[in-house]
Amino acid sequence: MHxxxxxxxxxxxxxxxxxxxxxxKTLEIHKALQGLSLTAAIACAVTAGNIAxxxxxxxxxxxxxxxxxxxxxxxxxxxxxxxxxxxxxxxAEAILTSPVEDVEEARQALEAIYSNDSEETEVTTLATxxxxxxxxxxxxxxxxxxxxxxxxxTWIIENILKMKGRKFAEGKEKLQTLLNKFDGEGKR
Amino acid sequence: xxxxxxxxxxxxxxIAFSLLxxxxxxxxHAFRAVLCLLAATAIIWCLSWLLDFSLSSALKISVRDLxxxxxxxxxxxxxxLGVYLCT
Numbered sequence: 001m002h003x004x005x006x007x008x009x010x011x012x013x014x015x016x017x018x019x020x021x022x023x024x025k026t027l028e029i030h031k032a033l034q035g036l037s038l039t040a041a042i043a044c045a046v047t048a049g050n051i052a053x054x055x056x057x058x059x060x061x062x063x064x065x066x067x068x069x070x071x072x073x074x075x076x077x078x079x080x081x082x083x084x085x086x087x088x089x090x091x092a093e094a095i096l097t098s099p100v101e102d103v104e105e106a107r108q109a110l111e112a113i114y115s116n117d118s119e120e121t122e123v124t125t126l127a128t129x130x131x132x133x134x135x136x137x138x139x140x141x142x143x144x145x146x147x148x149x150x151x152x153x154t155w156i157i158e159n160i161l162k163m164k165g166r167k168f169a170e171g172k173e174k175l176q177t178l179l180n181k182f183d184g185e186g187k188r
Numbered sequence: 189x190x191x192x193x194x195x196x197x198x199x200x201x202x203i204a205f206s207l208l209x210x211x212x213x214x215x216x217h218a219f220r221a222v223l224c225l226l227a228a229t230a231i232i233w234c235l236s237w238l239l240d241f242s243l244s245s246a247l248k249i250s251v252r253d254l255x256x257x258x259x260x261x262x263x264x265x266x267x268x269l270g271v272y273l274c275t
Contacts, residue, residue, distance in 0.1 A: 020275040038207040052193030081194035
């Protein structure tokens with residue numbers, strides 16, 4: 001389209017100037033040719049102008065589209081930011097206005113979780129006593145099952161006795177104690 | 189692209205005035221007719237300058253646009269006839 005536009009523009013100027021400059025105005029044939037070329041030049045110039053105008057209008061539409069899309073994106077971002085801010089504000093207000101009972105419930109729930117953990121640790125410590133308790137038996141049963149499955153001593157210490165990291169050596173001793181205690185009883 | 193289409197229309201106007209000159213050179217009667225046409229055009233052009241505000245409201249265009257059209261028409265006349273007479 002651009003090539004056509006440039007060709008038409010250039011040909012209109014050429015058809016306008018060249019015959020007027022090159023041909024003789026006194027000869028009838030030359031005069032007729034000048035008239036024809038001027039008419040053709042007008043046609044070329046008008047056609048080129050129309051094409052260029054269409055292109056310009058299309059470009060304007062594209063620019064408007066681009067601007068509209070940009071505005072949409074900006075608006076969307078602003079809206080999402082506003083919504084998230086409102087949500088956070090509502091959550092904060094809900095926390096601030098929540099009754100004391102809820103806080104108390106949450107505290108109790110946390111205490112319950114904490115006490116469960118402490119019981120778990122106590123279980124491991126109780127396993128060291130001489131008399132085998134129900135917990136010791138259940139632990140030993142789990143250890144036996146794990147061994148049958150093919151789990152290693154490390155895995156048993158870490159996952160059944162729950163003694164990882166610094167307590168690993170202690171856990172190893174406890175495992176040995178449990179095994180000695182129940183294996184010894186089995187032999188008896 | 190906007191400049192391109194404006195330039196093309198301007199060139200078309202210039203060529204039209206050259207064609208008018210060519211028509212005027214064909215016969216003495218044609219010359220007189222073209223002269224009358226140009227005189228009428230010149231009168232309208234001058235009146236448009238004088239009545240630019242009322243004309244702009246009637247044509248529903250801004251005064252600046254109307255003045256631009258009038259200047260462009262004058263330039264087309266000068267360039268078109270100038271090119272025809274000088275070649």
